[in-house]
Amino acid sequence: MSRPLQVIVQLLAGSCRALDPLELYELGRQCYPRLGLVTVYRTLEKLEALGLVQRVHLDSHCNRYLRAAQGHEHVLICTSCGRTVFFKGDDLSSLMNATARQSGFAIHDHWLQLFGICSECDTEGNSPE
Amino acid sequence: MSRPLQVIVQLLAGSCRALDPLELYELGRQCYPRLGLVTVYRTLEKLEALGLVQRVHLDSHCNRYLRAAQGHEHVLICTSCGRTVFFKGDDLSSLMNATARQSGFAIHDHWLQLFGICSECDTEGNSPE
DNA sequence: CTCTTTGCAAAAGTTTTGCACGCTC
DNA sequence: GAGCGTGCAAAACTTTTGCAAAGAG
Numbered sequence: 001m002s003r004p005l006q007v008i009v010q011l012l013a014g015s016c017r018a019l020d021p022l023e024l025y026e027l028g029r030q031c032y033p034r035l036g037l038v039t040v041y042r043t044l045e046k047l048e049a050l051g052l053v054q055r056v057h058l059d060s061h062c063n064r065y066l067r068a069a070q071g072h073e074h075v076l077i078c079t080s081c082g083r084t085v086f087f088k089g090d091d092l093s094s095l096m097n098a099t100a101r102q103s104g105f106a107i108h109d110h111w112l113q114l115f116g117i118c119s120e121c122d123t124e125g126n127s128p129e
Numbered sequence: 130m131s132r133p134l135q136v137i138v139q140l141l142a143g144s145c146r147a148l149d150p151l152e153l154y155e156l157g158r159q160c161y162p163r164l165g166l167v168t169v170y171r172t173l174e175k176l177e178a179l180g181l182v183q184r185v186h187l188d189s190h191c192n193r194y195l196r197a198a199q200g201h202e203h204v205l206i207c208t209s210c211g212r213t214v215f216f217k218g219d220d221l222s223s224l225m226n227a228t229a230r231q232s233g234f235a236i237h238d239h240w241l242q243l244f245g246i247c248s249e250c251d252t253e254g255n256s257p258e
Numbered sequence: 259c260t261c262t263t264t265g266c267a268a269a270a271g272t273t274t275t276g277c278a279c280g281c282t283c
Numbered sequence: 284g285a286g287c288g289t290g291c292a293a294a295a296c297t298t299t300t301g302c303a304a305a306g307a308g
Contacts, residue, residue, distance in 0.1 A: 002282070002288060021273085036290040041273065043288095055188065062191040063272085076232055087228045096243065099216045103205055105245035112241050114225065116234035131263060131306070150298085165265040170298065172263095192297085 004039045007032045009047070017082035018056040018064035056084065057113065076114040080121035087114070136161045137172045146211035147185040147193035185213065186242065205243040209250035216243070 007028045011019065019027070021040045028035040044065055047053035054068040056075060066084055069075060073086040092110055100107045136157045140148065148156070150169045157164040173194055176182035183197040185204060195213055198204060202215040221239055229236045 004289070034290075038274085038291080039289055057186040057191060059184065062186060076228060076234055076236070078234065079237075085232050085234070087232060089224050089228070091224060095218050095220065099205060099218070099243060100245065103214050103216060103245075104248035105205055105207065105214070105243075106251055107205070107243050107245035108208075109244040110241070111244070112239070114228060114234075114236050115238040115240070116229065116232075116236035119233035122235055133264070163265075167266080167299085168264055 003032055004028070004035055005043055007035060008040060008043045012047075012053060012065060012067060017084055018066040018077075020061070020064045024065075074112045074114065076116060078118035078121055079115050080117050083118050083120075085118075132161055133157070133164055133168045134172055136164060137169060138176070141176075141182060141194060141196060144195075146213055147195040147206075149190070149193045153194075203241045203243065205245060207247040207250055208244050209246050212247050212249075214247075 008024055011024055011027050021037065021044060024044075025035060025037045025040045028040065044053060048055070048065070051068055053065050055062060056064045056066050056077065058064075058077070066075065069086060072088055072090040074089045076085045076087055077083070089112060092112070096107050096110060099105070137153055140153055140156050150166065150173060153173075154164060154166045154169045157169065173182060177184070177194070180197055182194050184191060185193045185195050185206065187193075187206070195204065198215055201217055201219040203218045205214045205216055206212070218241060221241065225236050225239060228234070
């Protein structure tokens with residue numbers, strides 16, 4: 001396992017919010033100055049293909065990465081500070097079945113994100129962006 | 130109401146799948162050759178701000194636009210042909226409440242997309258991308 | 259006639275590619 | 284030592300900005 005890979009994985013594992021390639025590049029260079037931005041892109045691509053990492057999509061910014069959800073986990077994102085939390089939301093199957101029946105689609109995937117204000121930001125009186 | 134606006138709205142209203150700025154530009158030029166790509170971007174931005182149009186996010190390609198969902202509608206997308214269908218999925222409130230309780234977040238928004246194969250593509254024996 | 263929208267050109271970002279070097283194993 | 288992973292430079296895209304001209308009301 002190469003140094004750049006280590007650095008990037010560690011950053012993603014240690015962050016409580018999703019990071020974009022440029023952030024990973026800049027943070028990564030703090031502990032490994034030779035790191036290249038291209039490597040960040042290529043590493044994210046591989047980690048995503050392996051299912052270890054996933055993107056977080058906001059109305060703008062669809063290039064931030066996070067540890068991948070496992071099983072029926074989904075992501076909850078604080079729109080104030082960016083903090084992300086996983087939660088379990090298993091009971092979508094009835095909705096998916098009903099929708100499949102009505103639409104005639106064979107549904108093979110679903111994708112749920114929740115947005116909110118985390119308790120810390122709420123205490124500080126911040127408002128959503 | 131200007132001609133470019135008309136053209137773009139008509140294309141979006143008449144399409145059964147989400148279109149990206151370049152597609153809108155090229156399709157739009159077929160009936161209004163003076164249309165500029167910048168205008169497409171600016172028009173989409175306005176329509177989105179007005180809540181008339183929304184983006185569809187796939188793992189890649191987060192820049193395709195569609196008529197906005199109304200009320201508790203969500204989008205179902207065929208991963209083979211791109212066809213999009215709206216469906217009603219109102220019963221997420223209990224999940225959102227439970228998640229809010231567990232996480233301490235004040236949840237203010239949610240976002241659900243389903244992926245599948247539509248009946249036409251299924252008949253043709255196409256497989257998901 | 260006034261104000262907004264448009265189109266062009268160019269700038270600013272972001273992501274991808276080509277290639278030689280260096281590092282794992 | 285072989286082969287994959289890396290870094291740099293540059294190319295390819297995508298999206299945004301500035302500005303003068305045209306169009307809508």
